[in-house]
Amino acid sequence: MRLVTFAGSDGNPRPGALLNNTAVDLSSRFRSIHSLVLGGEEAIRTAEDLAQSASSRFSLDEVRLLAPIPDPPRIFCIGLNYRDHAVESRMEVPKVPTVFLKLPTALVGHGEAIRLPSISSQPDYEVEFACVIGRDGHRIARENWLDYVFGYTILNDVSARDVQLATSQWVLGKSFPTFAPLGPAIVTKDEIPDPHALDIRLSIDGELLQHSNTQELIFKLPDLIAYLSSIVPLLPGDIISTGTPAGVGLGRTPQRWLKPGETVTCEVAGLGQLVNPVVAGE
The missing domain is CATH 3.90.850.10 (Fumarylacetoacetase-like, C-terminal domain)
Structure with a gap:
């Protein structure tokens, strides 16, 4: 799975996944990629299921990719x-x-x-x-x-x-x-x-x-x-x-x-x- 943080037209950062040249919005279940990391293997499985079924998808031309984990501890x-x-x-x-x-x-x-x-x-x-x-x-x-x-x-x-x-x-x-x-x-x-x-x-x-x-x-x-x-x-x-x-x-x-x-x-x-x-x- 390829996980990203992206900003749409509103400029707000959202956790997402790259799938078929689109950015899939995962914010309905995760506050951030950091929170997904904290959730471990179970969170990855949830994100994979959500990425396949989510209706909120954006062309990569519509979004700006941020650092995938913008808030690492170190x-x-x-x-x-x-x-x-x-x-x-x-x-x-x-x-x-x-x-x-x-x-x-x-x-x-x-x-x-x-x-x-x-x-x-x-x-x-x-x-x-x-x-x-x-x-x-x-x-x-x-x-x-x-x-x-x-x-x-x-x-x-x-x-x-x-x-x-x-x-x-x-x-x-x-x-x-x-x-x-x-x-x-x-x-x-x-x-x-x-x-x-x-x-x-x-x-x-x-x-x-x-x-x-x-x-x-x-x-x-x-x-x-x-x-x-x-x-x-x-x-x-x-x-x-x-x-x-x-x-x-x-x-x-x-x-x-x-x-x-x-x-x-x-x-x-x-x-x-x-x-x-x-x-x-x-």
């Missing part, structure tokens, strides 16, 4: 989690996961603009495969990781490199408004048999700049879920974004930064395409 991001990206960043390959947070206020959806802040001259792109946690968990055993996954999505970890690397703390340089495009949907875990065998790529205006496969992750989801939950309890709706492969602007010669007027397309096999235009901000 966005955990993993740095340097592809060996080739660590090398291009001139940083040591990590022996334990490099974890930082991205603030939920940075979230935008498919089709929404990435706004480049005037105080940064080095805005960068990072396609990432992300998972959404489905239930509470503390000290989760590595072999039980999948029991705690709700589904998967795509995140573009947009980064102001000059702000990010001015200190050892990365959060602010990663959290400008619009710096976390997410979507287009959350794909429930039953639709992705092996999340560690997915092609991942990013292009700008048709030029392929990043291309790898999630099998190349240094720390895969079993490692990340076990590690994070050994320190902090995971919560339903938490996002874990697993890191980006080589090809980012920082690692290129010459370095290549995002520019107004460009369009960024992130793609992960089975999850669709996350497309965002780039515009000048304030």
